Amino acid sequence: MSDLGDLRGMLRGRVLVAGEEGFDAAARPWNLAVEQPVAAVVEAAGADDVSALVRHARRCGLTVAVQPTGHGASGAVEGVVLLRTGALDGVEVDPVRRTARVGAGVAWGRVQEAAAAYGLTGLPGSSTVVGVVGYTLGGGLSWFARRHGWAADSVRAFEVVDAEGGRARVDAASDPDLFWALRGGGGDFAVVTSVEFDLYPAPELYGGRVVWPVSAAARVMAAFAEVVSGAPEELTVWANLQQIPGLDPTVSVDVTFLGGEERARKLLRPLEVVGAPLRDGRGTMSSAALGSITAEPTAPSPGMARAELLRGLDGGAVRALVEEPPAPLLGVQVRHLGGALARESATPFGAVEEPYYVYALGVPVSAQAAQGIRERLGRLVADLGPLVSGRKPLTALAPGESVADVFGPEALARLRRIKRERDPHGVVRSNYPVGG
Known part of the structure; x- marks a missing residue:
């Protein structure tokens, strides 16, 4: 306890130790279904606080786990300093x-607002409240990944605090090993205090969500398959089956297109023969408004999820997705990948050979609900069968999974070597550590 209490005299930011008022709220992850049995929480006031904390942790044999927003928590943080x-x-x-x-x-969300003022965009995912650094350390699967690849591929430099508390700027020239590891290998190697990355022109952007009753699911999936079969890299299309409690189940398609409305509608013409939608929210939009497409929650909530990469999407896979109602799941999403993602990448994950990504989510409001969700997730993956490749993006890992589900043997061996060299005492820990 004294080692943790000593931090108050070293840091400008707030320090909370387990048992103190406000500690539980400060330690809470974004996913409220995950427990975080940490020993203390430090809210750094700046990079100097980060350096002082890491130096103290190194001296005292403590471990520091970094969670800017609390997303991606695995629960593997017992006794650490958050x-x-x-x-x-x-x-x-x-x-x-x-x-x-x-x-x-x-x-x-803040990056997109700032970039949109100049007709530019970053490479964000579906949520405006996900932190840029954690997302990028995990690779970053963006709306525009088909055109520009992993968000991590666009990083120019990181500013870090190393495992001894030293500060450095890391880029491809100054430290190629560490730069490679941080661009998609996770946050297990140093504490990143800032990141510099490329922005891309987005003078025209078309996007939105179209919603139909779930009875149209088979027709929607057929149209989805037709659209993506000839999609240019500027077009991203995701299909969703949703069951919002208290409402009728629906099927929907989310789209973004880096271009004008006229061409986008031509590319999306197969959707017009599905039937009259319940709602069509597509239109010309600002890159700052991307979060409005999926309208994901902006406050913490409980969740149980499973994500997989798929080698294809045949008739059997479509039946597995649409023949059973989504409940007790909140939703199942299928993303079309390919494009730039399928090409060589300088990230530890490398090229994404699989053309589809499926993500399923439920809300475990009770132990009984959690069991039902767990069984439904397992049944869905089993029904998808050999189309499931067995690997998944780092940011898609769920509690109980590990980086062995993400990286190939060579990349994982290299990541583990870098971890041993840069942090032999295990001072820094990510949500899903590479050590094994």
């Missing part, structure tokens, strides 16, 4: 160089 970086909230956009530099506490 580091929050919300105060590292700087956002700098250079419209001439087309770059952004953001602190470790910044969420994607």
Whole structure:
């Protein structure tokens, strides 16, 4: 306890130790179904606090786990010091160089607002409240990944605190090993305090969600397959089956297109023969409005999820998706990948050979509900059978899974070597550590 209490005299930010008032709220992850039995929470006031915390942890044999927003928590944090970086909230956009530099506490919504003012975009995912740094350390599967690849591929540099508390700027020239590991290998190697990455032109953007009654699911999936079969890299299409409690189940398609409405509608013409939608929210939009497409929750909530990459989407897979109602799941989403993702990548994950990604989510409001969700997730994956490749993106891992489900043997061996060299005492721990 004294080792943790000593931190108050070293740091400008708030320090909370287990049992103190406010500790439970400070330690809470984004996924409220995950327990975080940490020993203390440090809310860093800046990069100097991060350095001081890591130096103290190194001296005292403590472990520091970084969670800027609490997303991606695995629960494997017993007895550690949880580091929050919300105060590292700087956002700098250079419209001439087309770059952004953001602190470790910044969420994607702020970046998109700043970039959109110049007709630019970053490579965000579906949520505006996910932190840029954690997402990017996990690779980052973006709306625009088919055009621009992993978000991690667009990183120019990281500013880090190493496992001894030293500060450094890391890029491909200064430290190629660490730079490679951080671009999609997770946060197990150093504490990232800011990241600099490329922005991309988005002078025209078309997107939105179209919703039909679930009775149209088979027709929607057929249209989805037709659209993606000839889709250019600028077009991203996701299909969803949803069961919102208290409402009728629905099927929907989410789209973004880096271009104008006229061409987008031609590319999406197969959707027009599905039948009259319940709602059509497509239109020209700002890149700052991407979060409105899926309208994901902006406050923490409980969830149980499973994600898989698929080698294809044949008739059997479609039947597995649509023949059984989504409940007790909240939803099942199928994303079309390919494009730039299928090409060579400098990230530890490498090229994504699988053309589809499926993500299923339930809300475990009780132990009975959790058991039903668990069984439904298992049944869905079993029904997809050999189309499931067995690997998945790092940011898609769920409690109980590991990085062995993400990286190939060579990449994992290299990540583990870098971890041993850079942090032999295990001072820094990510949500899903590479050590094994």
